[in-house]
Amino acid sequence: MRTEVQPAKAALNVGSVVQVFALALVIAALSEWLGPLPISLGIGKVVLLPMIWALLIGLVLGLSRKRLPGPLQLGLHSQNLAAAVLSCALFLFIAKLGLLVGGSLPKLAEVGWGLVLQELGNLVGCVALGMPVALLLGIKREAIGATFSIGREPGLAIIGERFGMDSPEGRGVLAEYITGTLIGAIFISLLAGFVSSLNIFHPLALGMGAGVGSGSMTAAAVGAIAAQHPEMSDQIATFAAAANLIATTVGTYLTLFISLPLALHAYRWLEPILGRQRRQAVVEQAVDLSAAKDEEQAQVPTLGLGMRLACWVLVGAMVLIGNRIGHGVPVMDALPGVLLIIAAVLVGDLIYVGTRRVLPAVCWISFIAMAMTFPLTPYAAEVAALTGKVNFLAMITPMLTFAGLSLAKDIPAFRRLGWRIVVVSLLANAGVFLAATLIAQTFVHTL
Known part of the structure; x- marks a missing residue:
């Protein structure tokens, strides 16, 4: 409702801050207590990890807010605050991954260009899997925007500058963005867990495939893979972090100069073959989706340094509690x-x-964290030992808790998307993960 819209620069509501963090603490603790739930699917299995419980519980709270008592009614202001906290809290996960990478840099150096080459899977996989299906479903030029990348913020900027957001390509990338925001983490977690359970790929190859350039999706995929291979969890996270750092830094340029031209050529080549006789599917007009997205973004509060620091401290406390409940590490040992x-x-x-x-903040945070555990850095071994007591899975659950609390606001825009473009968006995400994993598999034996 209009009365719930909050301006971007409005002062933070103390009540909303208390509500969001209190709910997040309870949800994260409950999710860790529930623990993982393995589900057999014939030849493979998926594991519903605490992070998925947390995301789903948060989403249900947001969707049910009108039927819940006052303290549990998660209004739009609180949902947007949760989104802002999520963006801030993900830095803690990035730092944890950087700490793992720093001590493993000599081993990562052995991989060398292999890590860069597997990034090509991120560029090619989304087009290879998503474009043919999009054309078969009757989607036209929207397929270019929906399949040239996983559709995060850099993808929006590239398509917006090249074609404009009111173009078919703009509608496609915006649909991919909304789909990834709403269900990307759940989808990639289930997919990564299932593929890992098949024992076709090496766990480290799967880890590198998980570094897709999206913090929440990388966290979800790494958690699912590590749950299937707990004995290699730190190594999986290390290689995922390295791949994710490459995707974050050079991935944007590779997307601009390789992936987008590839998508354009694929469309020109495949559309006459696969799409000529297909009835054109209707994708919601960009003006509606763009307006919804702009309105949503206008409501997300900007967190100053003091509030960001408070978020890191409070989320850190949640990590300590989850680390104790889910992994048995005493709070004072992990503090x-x-x-x-x-x-x-x-x-x-x-x-x-x-x-x-x-440079993006995630790059600086990664560099600092890696330097702290680099073998030549003084006290690197001590830092690695202390931070090693913080299980990275315990860090993912709070992140996806805030993601769940923020998702209900995206449901109206998600409903306006046709089912075809949602299917294509998910296939593009699957293609990124599978192609990068396949390329990584070709050289992982050298490790």
Whole structure:
């Protein structure tokens, strides 16, 4: 409702802050207590991890807000606050991955160009799997925007600058963006877990495939893969972090100069073959989706440094509790590690702001965290030992808790998408993961 819309620069509502963090704490703790639930699917299986419970519980709360008592009614302001906290809290997960990478840099150096080559899977896989299906379903030029990448913020910018967001390509990338935002983490978690259970690919290849350039999707995929191979969980997270860093830094340029031209050529070549006789599917007009997205973004509050620091501390407390419930690590044993993770995030964030945001914050945070555990850094072994007591799966659950609490606001836009474009968007995401994993599999034996 219009009365619930909050301006982007409005002061934070203290009641909403307390509500969001209190609900997140209860949901995350409950999810860790519920634990993983394996589900057999014939030749393979999927595991519903605590992070998936957390995401689903948060989503249900948001969708049921009108039927719940006052303290549980998650209004639009609270949902948008949860979205802002999620973006901020993901830095903690990035720092944890960076700490794992730093100590493994010598081993990663052995892979060398292999990590860069597997990034090509991110570029080719989405087009190879998504484009033919899109054309068979009757989708026209929207298929270009929906299948040239996983459709995160850089993809929106590239398509918007090249074609405009009111173009068919703009409608396609926006549909991919909304689909990925709403169900991308759940989908990639189930897919990665199922593929991992088939024992076709090496766990490290799957880990590299999980580094798709989206923090929440990478976290979800890594968690699902690690649950199938707990003895290699740290190594899986390490290689996923390295692949994700490459996707974040150079992936945008590769998308611009390789993936988008590839999608355009694939459309010109395949459309006369697969799409000529197909009835054109209707994709919702961009003006409606864009308006919905712009309105949503206008409501997401901007967090200042003080609030960001408070978020990191509060989420760190949630991690400590989840680490104790789900992994049996005493709070005081893991506390120094959480404080070091927060310190890495704070330093990286300050450098990001101080350098006028030339590089993404995730890059600076990753660099700082990697430096802290690089073998030549003083006290690197001690830092690695302390932060090693913080299980990275315990860090993912709070992240997806906030994701779940923020999702209900996206349901109206999601409903306006035709089912065909949603299917294509999910296939594009699957193609990214599978193609990158397949390429990584070809050289993982050298490790």
